[in-house]
Every structure is written in C-alpha cells, then in structure tokens.
Amino acid sequence: MKFQKPVSRESAEWLAFAAVVLLGCALSVFAVLSERNFILKNEHNRLEAQARIVDENLRRQLAGVRSALDSIRKAHLENSPGATGLSIQALRNAMPGVRALALLDKNGHILQSSDEMQDSHLDDADFLRSISKMRDAGTVYVSRPYENTPGTSNIKLSMKVESPPGDTPGVATAILNPAYFDVVMQSVIYAPDMWSSISQRDGFVVLFVPPSLRPGAAIPGLSVVPDDSRMVVQRTIDATQANLDKELVVAVSRSYQEISKPWIRLAIELASLWCVFVLIVGPSIWLLQVKRRSLSVLTEKRAKDAAENAERMELALAGARLGLWDQALPSGLLQVDERAASILGHVDGQPRTILNWRDEIHPDDLDNVVLAFDRHLSGETPRYEAEYRLRHVNGCWVWVQARGKIVERDRQGRPVRILGTRADISASKRHESEIQQLAFYDGLTGLPNRRLLMDRISRAVNLSHRNRQAGAIMFIDLDNFKDLNDTLGHDKGDLLLAQVAARLLEVTRKTDTVARLGGDEFVVLLEELGASDSSVSERAEQIGQNIVQRLSTPYLLSGHEVYSTPSVGVAMFGADTESIDDLMKQADLAMYEAKAAGRNALRLFSPQMQTQAAASVALERDLRGAIARNELHLHYQPIVDADRTMTGVEALVRWNHPRHGPVSPAEFIPLAEKSGLILQIGQWVMEQACEQIRLWGARPESRRLTVSVNISARQMRQPDFVGQVISVLSSSGANPFRLRFELTESMLFSDTEDVIEKMNDLKAMGVGFSLDDFGTGYSSLSYLKRLPLDQLKIDQSFIREALTHTSDATIAKAIVGLAHSLGMLVVAEGVETEAQHTFLAQSHCDSFQGYLYAPPCSAERITALLNTQGLDQVH
Numbered sequence: 001m002k003f004q005k006p007v008s009r010e011s012a013e014w015l016a017f018a019a020v021v022l023l024g025c026a027l028s029v030f031a032v033l034s035e036r037n038f039i040l041k042n043e044h045n046r047l048e049a050q051a052r053i054v055d056e057n058l059r060r061q062l063a064g065v066r067s068a069l070d071s072i073r074k075a076h077l078e079n080s081p082g083a084t085g086l087s088i089q090a091l092r093n094a095m096p097g098v099r100a101l102a103l104l105d106k107n108g109h110i111l112q113s114s115d116e117m118q119d120s121h122l123d124d125a126d127f128l129r130s131i132s133k134m135r136d137a138g139t140v141y142v143s144r145p146y147e148n149t150p151g152t153s154n155i156k157l158s159m160k161v162e163s164p165p166g167d168t169p170g171v172a173t174a175i176l177n178p179a180y181f182d183v184v185m186q187s188v189i190y191a192p193d194m195w196s197s198i199s200q201r202d203g204f205v206v207l208f209v210p211p212s213l214r215p216g217a218a219i220p221g222l223s224v225v226p227d228d229s230r231m232v233v234q235r236t237i238d239a240t241q242a243n244l245d246k247e248l249v250v251a252v253s254r255s256y257q258e259i260s261k262p263w264i265r266l267a268i269e270l271a272s273l274w275c276v277f278v279l280i281v282g283p284s285i286w287l288l289q290v291k292r293r294s295l296s297v298l299t300e301k302r303a304k305d306a307a308e309n310a311e312r313m314e315l316a317l318a319g320a321r322l323g324l325w326d327q328a329l330p331s332g333l334l335q336v337d338e339r340a341a342s343i344l345g346h347v348d349g350q351p352r353t354i355l356n357w358r359d360e361i362h363p364d365d366l367d368n369v370v371l372a373f374d375r376h377l378s379g380e381t382p383r384y385e386a387e388y389r390l391r392h393v394n395g396c397w398v399w400v401q402a403r404g405k406i407v408e409r410d411r412q413g414r415p416v417r418i419l420g421t422r423a424d425i426s427a428s429k430r431h432e433s434e435i436q437q438l439a440f441y442d443g444l445t446g447l448p449n450r451r452l453l454m455d456r457i458s459r460a461v462n463l464s465h466r467n468r469q470a471g472a473i474m475f476i477d478l479d480n481f482k483d484l485n486d487t488l489g490h491d492k493g494d495l496l497l498a499q500v501a502a503r504l505l506e507v508t509r510k511t512d513t514v515a516r517l518g519g520d521e522f523v524v525l526l527e528e529l530g531a532s533d534s535s536v537s538e539r540a541e542q543i544g545q546n547i548v549q550r551l552s553t554p555y556l557l558s559g560h561e562v563y564s565t566p567s568v569g570v571a572m573f574g575a576d577t578e579s580i581d582d583l584m585k586q587a588d589l590a591m592y593e594a595k596a597a598g599r600n601a602l603r604l605f606s607p608q609m610q611t612q613a614a615a616s617v618a619l620e621r622d623l624r625g626a627i628a629r630n631e632l633h634l635h636y637q638p639i640v641d642a643d644r645t646m647t648g649v650e651a652l653v654r655w656n657h658p659r660h661g662p663v664s665p666a667e668f669i670p671l672a673e674k675s676g677l678i679l680q681i682g683q684w685v686m687e688q689a690c691e692q693i694r695l696w697g698a699r700p701e702s703r704r705l706t707v708s709v710n711i712s713a714r715q716m717r718q719p720d721f722v723g724q725v726i727s728v729l730s731s732s733g734a735n736p737f738r739l740r741f742e743l744t745e746s747m748l749f750s751d752t753e754d755v756i757e758k759m760n761d762l763k764a765m766g767v768g769f770s771l772d773d774f775g776t777g778y779s780s781l782s783y784l785k786r787l788p789l790d791q792l793k794i795d796q797s798f799i800r801e802a803l804t805h806t807s808d809a810t811i812a813k814a815i816v817g818l819a820h821s822l823g824m825l826v827v828a829e830g831v832e833t834e835a836q837h838t839f840l841a842q843s844h845c846d847s848f849q850g851y852l853y854a855p856p857c858s859a860e861r862i863t864a865l866l867n868t869q870g871l872d873q874v875h
C-alpha cells in the first residue's frame, strides 16, 4: 500500500519525538552529571571533614608528644631523674595516644621509661642510626613505622636530649599508641569502602584503616592510594610548622565506584526510563501513524469513491439525459436542475424554481399525473412514475417521463420532500408512434393493416355482444388489378391503391375502419349498423353498393384515365358471432361469389354460399382423382371456314362426375386453376389431343385437321413447358403442324419475353398459336406483332352483340383488319346465328366456331362428320 499523504506531519511528529528524547536525554545527562558532581563534591567535603578530624587529633597528639618529650628533656637537663621517672609515667598516662615514653641514651639504652616500655625494642639499628642523625634539639624526629606485633604499626617520636655537660646526650622517645589512632581513624570511617591512613611523606604508612586492606608498609610515593579509582583527601602536617623532621600525611579515601553508585543508578534509571519511553512512545507513534495513514487512505478512498460516485451519477444523468427535480410538500414548490430545465428550453444553465408545477402539464395528461403522484404519496405505489407532456418555452409540448420517490417525512410520517428525475422521451414517443405506424398501418395507403384490423374486428364483435348492435365487414378486391399493374406498371398500381383507399375513407364514417389486407384487398369494418338483421344487411348492402359505385368511377393516374372495378363480399356480425376467422372467411367467400358473378359486383354472405363453397371443396377433392379414374374426356368443337368446311377443332375437356354427372368446365376449370390441378389436366389434355392428331393424321379426310388446345398461364410458365410438348409430340407421334395452342391475353402480360421465347421454340417445330378471347383484355399492339401468332380469336361477346351494337361490329371488323394486316387469320367464336355468320363472312373473317356449325362432340363424332362433311347433322 502506498501512503502518500501526511508525510510532513509524520516527519514533524518524529522530529518532535526525537527532540523530546534528545532533550530528555540531555536533561538526564545533565541531571546525572549534576548529581555526580554534587555527590563527589559532597563526598569530598565529607572526606575532608573526616581527614580534618584525624588531622586535628594527630596534631593534638603530636603537640602532646612534643610537650611530653620536651618535659622529659627538660627534666633530664635539670638533672632530676626521679622526678623525670615519675613525670614520664604521668605524662604517658595523660596521653592516650602514647603507648610509652622513654628517655634513652645515645646508644638506645633506656634511661627512664613509662611502664609500657618493656615490650618495646628501642635498640634496633635503624633507631640508633636515626638518633645519631638528630641534630636539632627542637625537632621531633619521626621513626619509620615498624611492627612489634604483626599487623600493628608502631612509630616512635623522638627529641634530642642535650645531656648536661659531660654527660652522654640521649633522646626522649614516645611510642605512639596504634590502638588509639586506630579508634580515631575508625571513627571517621562512615562507609565500608572508606580508607583512612597516616603516612609519611616518603610513603611509609604509619597507620591504615582498615588494616586488612593496607597496601603495604612502605609504598614509595606520597599517597597510600596508588590508583585513580579512589577519591582521596589528604592533609599534610607540615614538618616545619610542627617541628618534625618529616611531614606526615593524613589521607582518607573512598572508592569512586562506591561513591558513584547513586548517580550511576540514577543514570541507569533515567536511561531505562528513556529507553522505555522510546520503546513505548516510538512504536505508539508508528502505530498511530500507520492507523492514521490507513484511516486517511480510507477517508481518501471514501472521498474518492464519493467523488467517483458523484461523477458517475452525473455521467449517468447526463448520459441518460436525466434532469433532477426536488419538490417540497405540501407547498408543492418544485425545483429543477439545469438539465431538467433545459428539456423545456431553458438553456441558461440555471436551475429553476416553479411555484405552480401543474401549470406546465398538458391538460389531457394532468389527471393521470396527479393520480400517480397522489397514489405514491398515499403509499399505494413504491414510487411515482408518469409519462406526460410539458410545455416547452417555444410553446410546443415535450413528452417527458418523470420518476420520483419520497425521501423525507415529518415526525408524523407525512411526506415532506420528494425527489426524482425527468427525462425527455419525445424521441422515443416519436419512434413508438413510428413503430406503431409500421406495425399497425399499411405503408402505401396509411390505412390500418391486417393486424390492427383484426384487433378492431375483435373489439367490434365483443362490443356487439354487449350492446346487441350488429355490424358488417366488407372484403373488397379490385378486379383484374394484376392486368393494370402489368400494363401500366406497378407505380400506377400503387397510385390506384392509394386512390381506392382515399375513396373508401370518403364513403365511410369516421367510426368505421377501412383497412388494407395487402395487394388489392381492402376491408371495411362497419360498426353499430343497427339491431335487426334485415336492417343491418340493408344498410350494409347500401354502403357496399356505394363503395362499388364509387370505386368503379374512372381514376386519373398521372394523366392516365383508368377504369377499375371492385368485387365486394359482405358478412354480418352480431351477438351470435363466435369466430372472427369464420366471419372473415364468410366475407371472403362472398367476395369470391361476387368475382364469380362476373366481378364489379357485391355479394352478401349467405349460408348457401357456405354450402356451395363446401360443395366446390368437395368437387375439387373429387377432381384430384378424376384423371386416374378416367372420368375426364375430351370433346372437340369444329372450326370451319367460310364454306363451312371443317378445318380444325378445339379440344375441350369434360368431366363426367360419377355422382353428379357431367360437370361444367366453367365450374371445375377455375377449381383446377386455383388448386394447381390445371397442370395435370393440361398435360392430360395435350396428350389426348396429340394422340387424336396422330389418329386423325392416319386418315386422309382428317389428315389436315388442326387441333386447338387451351393452354393455361400456369402451364406456359413452367420452365420445361417446351420440353414437355416435345416429349408428348414425340411419344404420340403427332404432327406438330396440326397442333395449335390457344393462349389468353393475360398470360402474355407477365414474363412476356419468356412466353415469346417458348412460343418461338414451339413455332419452330410447327406448333401453331391462337390468341383466345381477343379484345377483352388490354392487348398491346406493340407485343402483338412480336408474337408468332397464327390466329386471333374474336371474343364471343363481340360476336353476340355485333348485330345489335355497331361498336361491337366495328371492333370485330377492326380485329379482322388488324389480324390480317399482321398476317394472322381470324376465328370468330360463339357464332350462333346465320346472321352472325353472314356478318362475319362479309367482314372477311377466316374461320368460325359455334353452335351454328357444331357443338363440342366426341372424336368419333368428328371423324364421322368429316367422313360426311355434314355439319348440319350434328344438331
């Protein structure tokens, strides 16, 4: 862990600590030294006092001895030996420091003495020598110390005694009493380590206490204490002053070691104290600092965390574009920060205080906001949350999302402060509505799509259950819209769809729903049409007819006038409607009925329709096995020339249902188209026709007969259609030049190039082509000339009306002219009367087909007819 902060403070603490320790140590040293000095000085003074005691005693004794010796000397000089003897004894008795007194001649013979003299050796050589050296009569001569009992030093003090004239000079001698001095010196000893001594200047120790530690009888030098380890106080008895022949030194001493003990103890105590102080205070400071450092690190970390949290919070708020608000209760005084204020266009970067917060809220949203707010205040919700609009400074409304929570209550628990955030959700609201639009509305027309429609229908049906009001749904499908797309282009188709949507909205009520299911399918949901069934269907039919009529009015698409019609299927719903799916199917079925009825029509769903639908489903099911069960067969309708000679036939498929008998192609071909069975049936028809061509080809009367086969768009769109034809031709052995395919105009609109290519391939093999129902579709002359067509078949509608409507006659003639000019022949179909034949023949029509000449009949019949060429017999 890295501690950075209060380094200076810590250093200061360590400096202070060091200063205290140093100062303390210095003071301690000073105290110890002072103590030492005091002790030494004290000790010195004391030793001095003790030395003085010994010194004074000694001086007194010496003075006494001098006086005694002097008395003996004088007595001797006065020559009164008896008196001398008595006085010596008396003198000795008077002096406790003297053990014996004696008067000696120069040879050391005792002339007179005190009683104690018996054990004294006064005749030793040293002494005699010293007597001989005594020159001065007034001087007291001090002998060398000697021992007559081991361990006890004796000393003699002697004065020269001038004998009366003629007599031998002698000496008066006093032997000092060592016991006395011992007592004196013992009395000054106050410590076991203390020594006390009397010695001669030249180092001879006279007396030493304690005697056991006596360093030696004759130690050269002035001091009896040879080393520096002792404190010594000496007092010298000056030889001149005391009339001695040599100086005496009184010394008392003590061991420095002993003397120093108190201050050394003090020093040790103080040192220990400081050691303890250092050992306690130092680690304490260290611990304190470590703790403080970790505390400061913790505090720093907390502060950093708090700062980071605040920063994160700020970032989060900024990132989430959240503003803060703070509201006091019950005053309602609202304070918003600058971000919350900026949402409403206050860009001065200042917080705002709002007195009346309700004023800013959109009136439509206010109730919800207040409700949410009150629910939170009353404790019903854990937090307050609302989405609403606020007035922007520029006057528009801004969608915001507000969230908040009570953060403070009074003692009674009543909320006094609520804190929260505010976010601008205009963009997400916009996206929401865009998504809503995409999810529920059709992009092209803006109408509700299937999903929304289903929801509305479901709600409408539920409502009708409750209020017993019936409604209707209308399926609207534009007729042949594909053709319009194919001819005018998808863009125009789109324009038409948009206009259809607009028109539907025009003719319906606001409460109705107009939806686009997809493609050219629209649905109108009509609600609350009334209570009774009959009135409901009447009103629905009326509205439906309105719609048919309105949608059938020509459209103007970028300058092109376009005609379009709708097929409308209507289904009613009411209290007894159970399934919406069924309802939708019903409307769908009705719409298909309208288509089947020729388009541009309206059909109301009826239960019979359902039955019919079910029947057609059953029929379709039966159709699936019809080929295998041999129920299909071909009929051939003759095509004749102007002389009514049969030149060809059109193969027409027939179905003989085992139960229902013959089923009309108009009934089952659409079913086959719808179910895809047309491919199977178409293939079968082609095979049958080719087989017939082969058969007829073998007979001279029928060899030149062409057989026209209807080809459905689905068949033609098969990628291997040409291959299939080749295969059928080769397997049947039919002459391709006798095979003619009849195509419808509509199949040429899509994948035109592909169709042309296939036609060219087949044409190259000899297969002919005829364009069926010509004139009913949106034929484009530009591609008509590109198609390898042999024939145009004028639709029978023109033939039927040709004699009554001049326009149809004109169209029929125009078609003939057009075909001839493009090198094609013209076949008129549906010719039923002689008048029609005459008209068509006069119009230079090349071939004719119709009941006037022959109805569709079996191949055998055709063969028979050919044999006789008696078409009249057919009827």
Ligand SMILES: Nc1nc2c(ncn2[C@@H]2O[C@H](COP(=O)(O)OP(=O)(O)OP(=O)(O)O)[C@@H](O)[C@H]2O)c(=O)[nH]1
Pocket (backbone or CB within 6 Å): 444, 477, 478, 479, 480, 481, 482, 483, 485, 489, 490, 491, 492, 493, 494, 497, 518, 519, 520, 595, 599
């Ligand atoms: N322009 C345009 N065409 C569309 C759109 N959606 C689907 N279609 C076309 O609308 C046509 C719908 O045709 P259908 O309803 O099946 O057939 P139809 O030609 O109207 O014939 P009937 O309904 O039998 O009368 C198809 O060709 C689709 O390709 C669209 O959004 N815009």
